[in-house]
Amino acid sequence: MKFINYIEKVSGVDILGLLSLLVFFxxxxxxxxxxxxxKKKDFNEVSRIPLDNDxxxxxx
Numbered sequence: 001m002k003f004i005n006y007i008e009k010v011s012g013v014d015i016l017g018l019l020s021l022l023v024f025f026x027x028x029x030x031x032x033x034x035x036x037x038x039k040k041k042d043f044n045e046v047s048r049i050p051l052d053n054d055x056x057x058x059x060x
Contacts (some may be wrong), residue, residue, distance in 0.1 A: 007013055
C-alpha cells in the first residue's frame, strides 16, 4: 500500500498543505522585510567579522 493511501484517510489533511504554505510564505515575507529595513552599515560590519583579527584566540 502506498503512503498516499494512508494520508488520504487522515481527516483534515487537505488544510495541512495550505497551512504549511502559509507559514513558509509568512516567514519569507518577514525575512524580506527584515533585509530591506536593515541598514547597509550593519551588513558591512557583520560581513567583516571573518576578516577581523581582533577576535582571534591567543596561542599560549
